[in-house]
Amino acid sequence: MPVSILGTRVIRTEDPRFLTTGGIYTDDLRLPGACHVQFVRSAVAHARIVSIDVSAALAEPGVIAAFTAADLDLPVLPPAVPGVSSQMGQSPLADGVVRFVGEPVAMVVTEGRYQGEDAADLVDVDYDPLPAVVDMTDAASGESAVLFPAVGSNVAATFGDPAALKADLFDGCEVVVSRTIVNQRVAPAPMETRAAAAQWDGDGRLTAWIPNQGAQGTRSSLAAMLGIDQAALRIITPDVGGAFGAKFGADPEHALVCWAARRLGRPARWAETRNENLVGMTHGRAQRQTITIGGSRDGTVQAYRLEILQDAGAYPRFGAFLPALTILMAPGPYAIGRAEAVAKSVVTNTTPVGAYRGAGRPEATAAVERAIDLFAAEIGLDPAEVRAKNLLPPFTQPHTTAFGAVYDSGDYPAALAKALDAAGYGDLRAEQAKRRASADVTQLGIGLSCYVEITGPGAEEGGPRENATVEVHPDGGATILTGTSPHGQGHETVWAMLASEELGIPIDKITVKWGDTDLIPEGGGTGGSRSLQQGGAAVQQASRELIDVARQRAADELEANPDDLVFDVAGSAFAVAGDPDASVSLAHLAGQERLFVRAVFRTTGPTFPFGTHVAVVEVDTETGKVTLRRMVTVDDAGTVINPLLAEGQRHGGIAQGAAQAFLEEVVYDADGNPMTSSFADYPMVSATEVPSFELADMATPTTYNPLGAKGIGEAGTIGSTPAVQNAIIDALAHLGVRHIDMPASPLRVWQALRAASASSLAAR
Numbered sequence: 001m002p003v004s005i006l007g008t009r010v011i012r013t014e015d016p017r018f019l020t021t022g023g024i025y026t027d028d029l030r031l032p033g034a035c036h037v038q039f040v041r042s043a044v045a046h047a048r049i050v051s052i053d054v055s056a057a058l059a060e061p062g063v064i065a066a067f068t069a070a071d072l073d074l075p076v077l078p079p080a081v082p083g084v085s086s087q088m089g090q091s092p093l094a095d096g097v098v099r100f101v102g103e104p105v106a107m108v109v110t111e112g113r114y115q116g117e118d119a120a121d122l123v124d125v126d127y128d129p130l131p132a133v134v135d136m137t138d139a140a141s142g143e144s145a146v147l148f149p150a151v152g153s154n155v156a157a158t159f160g161d162p163a164a165l166k167a168d169l170f171d172g173c174e175v176v177v178s179r180t181i182v183n184q185r186v187a188p189a190p191m192e193t194r195a196a197a198a199q200w201d202g203d204g205r206l207t208a209w210i211p212n213q214g215a216q217g218t219r220s221s222l223a224a225m226l227g228i229d230q231a232a233l234r235i236i237t238p239d240v241g242g243a244f245g246a247k248f249g250a251d252p253e254h255a256l257v258c259w260a261a262r263r264l265g266r267p268a269r270w271a272e273t274r275n276e277n278l279v280g281m282t283h284g285r286a287q288r289q290t291i292t293i294g295g296s297r298d299g300t301v302q303a304y305r306l307e308i309l310q311d312a313g314a315y316p317r318f319g320a321f322l323p324a325l326t327i328l329m330a331p332g333p334y335a336i337g338r339a340e341a342v343a344k345s346v347v348t349n350t351t352p353v354g355a356y357r358g359a360g361r362p363e364a365t366a367a368v369e370r371a372i373d374l375f376a377a378e379i380g381l382d383p384a385e386v387r388a389k390n391l392l393p394p395f396t397q398p399h400t401t402a403f404g405a406v407y408d409s410g411d412y413p414a415a416l417a418k419a420l421d422a423a424g425y426g427d428l429r430a431e432q433a434k435r436r437a438s439a440d441v442t443q444l445g446i447g448l449s450c451y452v453e454i455t456g457p458g459a460e461e462g463g464p465r466e467n468a469t470v471e472v473h474p475d476g477g478a479t480i481l482t483g484t485s486p487h488g489q490g491h492e493t494v495w496a497m498l499a500s501e502e503l504g505i506p507i508d509k510i511t512v513k514w515g516d517t518d519l520i521p522e523g524g525g526t527g528g529s530r531s532l533q534q535g536g537a538a539v540q541q542a543s544r545e546l547i548d549v550a551r552q553r554a555a556d557e558l559e560a561n562p563d564d565l566v567f568d569v570a571g572s573a574f575a576v577a578g579d580p581d582a583s584v585s586l587a588h589l590a591g592q593e594r595l596f597v598r599a600v601f602r603t604t605g606p607t608f609p610f611g612t613h614v615a616v617v618e619v620d621t622e623t624g625k626v627t628l629r630r631m632v633t634v635d636d637a638g639t640v641i642n643p644l645l646a647e648g649q650r651h652g653g654i655a656q657g658a659a660q661a662f663l664e665e666v667v668y669d670a671d672g673n674p675m676t677s678s679f680a681d682y683p684m685v686s687a688t689e690v691p692s693f694e695l696a697d698m699a700t701p702t703t704y705n706p707l708g709a710k711g712i713g714e715a716g717t718i719g720s721t722p723a724v725q726n727a728i729i730d731a732l733a734h735l736g737v738r739h740i741d742m743p744a745s746p747l748r749v750w751q752a753l754r755a756a757s758a759s760s761l762a763a764r
């Protein structure tokens with residue numbers, strides 16, 4: 001029996017290229033004769049456009065054309081979320097009104113790339129300012145300006161009925177704690193900013209190169225935006241330098257580049273600057289949550305309520321829908337007898353909100369984990385003890401929650417126990433007690449977060465699905481076509497491992513292709529950490545079906561009964577049982593007739609990875625500075641196919657999630673001007689702000705796919721944020737601090753300490 005490569009630490013096959021010649025990103029493509037698009041973006045958050053004068057820009061050297069909404073023959077983009085009024089649609093170039101700083105207002109097209117920036121500065125837009133609605137609470141108040149007067153209010157979507165919230169939900173609880181907390185807006189900030197290149201051929205067919213998370217989804221969005229048939233559009237996905245949820249589908253700018261190429265009859269291209277990216281690409285999170293938790297003094301949680309206000313930004317995109325996922329996962333891993341949640345998404349004069357690593361689930365975890373800590377603090381019990389008391393017991397059969405989520409399998413108490421053990425929880429508490437007793441300036445905080453999340457969600461009939469084609473070549477190599485779309489997750493390596501395992505073809509002779517809609521017309525792309533459990537399972541299925549096809553052909557060739565053939569994986573060949581000399585290889589069979597199989601794998605349903613994170617922080621009580629000392633995590637994603645890649649995903653995710661707790665925030669001033677539109681102002685996490693993470697292993701397989709795998713791509717982000725936030729507050733709990741909103745910047749920490757000491761003085 002050959003040794004399985006599944007579960008082994010195969011080094012990423014993509015890396016030699018990335019580390020030597022480098023990737024080829026959209027902006028690296030050579031496109032002879034291409035003109036360059038530069039967008040003129042709104043400098044004000046909310047205004048009527050009185051006039052736009054492009055004449056000075058047109059007179060600049062190299063300027064080919066300048067366009068405004070009046071020139072366009074493109075449809076208004078409807079909101080991406082069902083149920084949202086179509087009146088909240090976005091004109092690709094602002095038409096009459098601008099609703100956020102950074103909204104495209106006009107476009108200048110030039111021969112040379114840098115001519116555009118100068119010319120765009122000369123486009124004269126006369127704005128008649130309208131009151132800006134920047135804060136989501138104001139937007140929801142009914143007293144602020146209304147962004148879309150035809151709709152009559154700023155409410156884009158509601159989830160659940162606030163009037164149906166039960167007045168008696170907390171009856172019988174000895175302790176009830178309530179608090180409004182902020183899950184702040186953050187920027188995805190992928191290393192590669194947005195870009196596009198477009199070329200129409202003589203037959204009116206468009207090829208568009210766009211960095212994205214799924215070429216097929218981008219094709220359908222873009223076709224709708226351009227008002228063309230999907231068959232007239234080919235999307236090619238070059239290398240993608242990170243996406244974090246924000247490169248799904250297509251943005252108005254992508255459609256405008258394609259439109260300009262058609263209008264001007266020549267290829268067109270665009271690549272945005274970092275500054276444009278920070279104001280133009282969708283942001284993430286942006287919820288205000290009111291959490292109420294009640295229970296008994298022995299630590300039993302009896303009731304939980306979550307009321308969500310979601311800031312959707314200026315135009316409702318996926319952000320308007322995020323609360324649905326937050327509500328679905330509201331009770332997390334806990335057995336709470338009574339729980340309810342409602343939400344409202346509102347529009348504001350800010351950058352639209354979209355998916356950001358975790359998309360709705362980190363918000364659910366942050367809310368319930370803060371609630372558990374507030375409850376534990378109120379009754380004076382250890383937060384670990386309160387968690388242990390309320391976690392669902394281990395289960396192997398699906399468990400349906402009050403919100404309709406069907407958790408496939410889980411052992412939450414084991415994850416908590418493992419994480420506490422790996423962290424040395426008892427010793428940490430002892431060290432904390434010592435520092436508290438000596439009134440050390442640097443206090444120690446220990447924060448916990450238990451989570452369960454949903455991966456691979458999808459509403460497809462018959463269950464979420466993905467396709468893969470596997471073809472063996474006469475030279476002994478193989479090609480895989482996949483409907484997933486890696487942009488840092490390492491699918492080339494793992495998809496090759498999965499095929500190699502079945503076919504006996506070495507990994508380095510297997511090529512993985514994705515992201516070309518002519519080659520792979522169907523596919524769900526990469527998001528919601530769906531890829532391995534659906535796309536990887538499809539690769540395995542196609543490989544196995546290919547062996548079945550090959551067996552029949554080998555039987556014909558060897559004049560043997562197919563049942564008498566043994567497939568020798570090590571030799572990638574069939575042999576007749578008992579007669580090893582009578583054999584034929586897959587490569588030989590492929591030489592006679594093309595040998596390939598396309599398979600569609602359908603899952604039983606989404607899977608629910610889970611885990612526990614323990615964060616250890618030091619907080620300087622004089623300056624408010626937080627230092628993250630340790631992150632110890634258990635992230636159970638079922639069977640792990642490549643631990644090296646799964647750990648890489650955990651590391652990246654943990655860093656990103658921790659950053660939300662103490663560093664990152666998109667900030668606007670009261671007029672809606674972005675204050676964080678460069679990396680000098682937006683403190684994106686780097687390796688210097690985080691320690692090396694301590695990852696403990698745990699694997700509770702799912703039965704929903706033959707790999708036993710759940711998703712890991714977002715788990716780190718989901719578990720880490722509340723653990724770090726809770727740790728920071730825990731460090732100061734003995735000084736009377738109960739809550740600090742994220743990010744816990746030195747200023748916020750210091751202010752919380754001042755407020756706590758002021759109230760304790762007043763109480764004396």
Ligand code: MCN
Nearest residue numbers: 243244245488494528529530531532640641642711712713
């Ligand atoms: N894996 C594994 N065993 C498991 C689960 C996963 O070996 N049980 C491996 C997979 O083979 C794959 C990787 O881990 O190589 C991640 O797989 P999966 O959990 O299926 O997630 P996806 O590939 O679908 O990735 C999506 C997820 C999302 S939604 C965001 S957002 C995100 C993320 O991945 N954005 C990223 N990780 C990112 N990583 C990088 N570098 N850049 C981004 O933009």
